[in-house]
Amino acid sequence: MKFKFERLGLLDYAEIELADLTLICGENNTGKTYATYAIYGFLRSWRQILHVVLESEIDDLLKENEKYQFNLEVMFSEKKLESYFSKMGEIYVAGLHRAFATDEALFNETKCRISLTQSFDLLSVEYQRQVKAGSSGKVIATITKEAESPILEVLVADAESLQRRFGGLSDFIVDAIADIVFSPYLPGFHISSAERTGSAIFRKELDIARTRMLNALHQMDSKELRRNPFLLFKEMDTGYPWPVEDNVDFVRQLEELDKRTGELARTHPEILKAFDDMLGGSYKVIKEQLVFQNKGADKRRFSMNESSSCIRALLDVSFYLRCKARAGEFFIIDEPELNLHPKNQRAFARIVARLVNAGVKVFITTHSDYLIKEINTLIMLNQKTMHSKKVQKDYKYEDDELLDSEKIRLYITDRVLRENPAGGRRIRVRTLTAANIYPDRGIEVPTFDETIELMNEIQGEILYGGEFSFGDEF
Template sequence: MKVTIKKLGKIESCELQLNDLTILVGDNNSGKTYVTYSTYGALKYWRDFINYTSFKELSQEIILNGQINLDKNQIVELSEIALKKESDKFKRRIKELFNDKEKIFDEASLKIKVEQPLTFKDKENKIRVGDNTIFEGSIKDNTLSIIYKTLNKNDLDKNLVREIIGDLFCFMVFDDVIPDPTIITAERLGISLFYKELDERRNSMIESLQNLENKDDNIHPFELIMNMSAYYATPIRDHIAFTRNIDNIKKNSSNVDISYPLEIIKEILGAEFKKENKQDIRFYTRNKRNNKFDIPLYLASSSARCIVDIFFYLKHIAKVGDLLIIDEPESHFTLKNQRLMAKLIASIVNLGIKVFITTHSDFLIKELNNLILLKNDFEEKADWLVKNKKRYTEKDNLDFNSISVYQGINGSLNSLKISNTGIEIPFFDEEINNLFTISSDLDYFIS
């Protein structure tokens, strides 16, 4: 999927291709957050880009006959026009995405280009309208069918039928090429610390409003709710909602083998997380020796609070084809643990889950380069892995072809070079070389 962004904050114009691993680097205030949040928004609200007019004939046919059938060629042909590259609806949504109350993003725009699928997995989906009408969609053997069942054909508006057909078609056809996004924002330290307080304040506010409703007052309490607006951008609100909803999230289990990523998390922290019903998230170790502990998350280290959401995402939500966005994954980690974070990212990518990160960490990039090198075959590889078995296994590798790296600079994004020997980031190298040059000069003068 390709994303093109124009006139968005610091970004004048940029383009990026989402890959299995997408990395954004750049100076502070170079536009990385704008790119990250808008990409998240485009994936979350991708229905804004559905071209419903392209389903006019199909909606007329299904109203007339009660069923439509499309063969593989017809699906491919329709899929080429089913999504618009640019959406006026999403353009209006950008202000909401960033909680822009000052018309800063009035000129902002975003375009998407989605890879066109050529084969289609068997699947089913349905949309119910009221008690009397249902649309049942299915793909089997590269043939798409939608059946329309209703007790009264006069009940449904033709435009609504067209939207339902468009939704069913796009959900089934593009489900495997448009990833479901989950974002772990840079605000995660505060979210993990204060999410319980947010809940308590919300409950207190509701109680106060209920009391207000019982009083003789000209202000209706629910008018206050309608007039309130969030202080946070949509990605931050969604991250808060994720953390507050862990009680429900943990009822599910991810459908991928997350044992190795969880092993790396345990190596980083030396402990694990658990969440009992309606109780605080707890940070604990199974070790029966003297250093055994079991404490609430708010008493845990900042490094634990920075990785807790990744832990619960992997255990209960992760599925192949997802996109996990992590803002500054190295935050609050030692250099050793930044290297382990690189291994964690690689292990998630190798599960078939796409990862999008922003980073300021040269160490994290250098460890990713080691993993790229380990993807190569070389004569001494087996012996080397044996000698370094405490740090690396055969699972620790990255295919450089699956990585895209961009640097935010001068209101745009520059695509950086990457090969089977690693990622080249002059932005980091120049600053490090400058630091060592100064240190060397000063050491020479003193000596």
């Protein structure tokens, strides 16, 4: 899937193709967060947007079609599917400010176009869902699709349900289409925002929903609220950016999440072991108390307030990997290097590689040269020549840590010359430039290389640039 943005915050233009491993690098305040939040916002809201796009069309088809059958292959051919995604992008932009919890005017000129870079076979999908009426549990309709058939069929037991304004049958049909046709392109997701360290400390105090409700109640007139209680929800639709809000909500539920074991933890326990080895211990919930327990003889336990910044920074990542992660999902992590020693930045890069090879799609923003260099090492070792195999063995790299360069996309924030739409001289625009990635050399990242080379030049000048005399002071 590819996102194209125009006039998105600090970015004049950006084109991002999501790969198995997608990375964005660049200097501070150049647009990385805008791109990340915008993509996350779409992943979070696409189902609601799809209802806006499809409901009137489904309502019309229900009226015309006595058998309530939908040929999904005809409705969602490759060309038509592209059109639906394009419409979803247009609708999303109208509400983009909600994802950033900011003023609507900031994105008045923003454009978003979403296109597909791969196709999925919807024929193979089998689907069945019963639609029940409220607390009675009465089945009012059954929605089914058989494997290898393009037909989605709706068997209606209660015709009155078609007349309902709210919660009508069209809602459930759109949900079925979302699951069958769209979800293969837009799977589940989790984000670890850069604010995760603070969330780990103050997670019990951070009740965003309660705070927003209290603020809205304080600001609204009581008579107005009694006349239209739905206004309360409208007033509550402000606060924190969605990635931050969702991150806080996630860490507030860790004691409950601890009771679950996710698909990734069951199928790839070695990834969790590598993660705990990197930290030198593991997170535990003991008598409703969240602690970090060191490995070793003493096995000392520390609350989050007592733990190091590294332990707090990776709290939500650990619980996501252990309790929720599964193949096919998007895992977005903003600056994974936060509070990590270079040794652990390298170790985290190897964990990322294992996640990618286990089927989890990873999206990273980073300033870490160590992380990128380690990813380069994993790409180069994947050549599997006699020499690279020897290096792999000597430095104890596992096969599931090696990375295929074809599965990676890296983008660098940049300023480049483009044609001026108004004519005349070319103009310099802020954008994302795709990095060159080679199987034998890894990724070229000038934003890091230039800084390191300049530092080396300065130190070289200090050490060797002037003539030394005995009376010189150091």
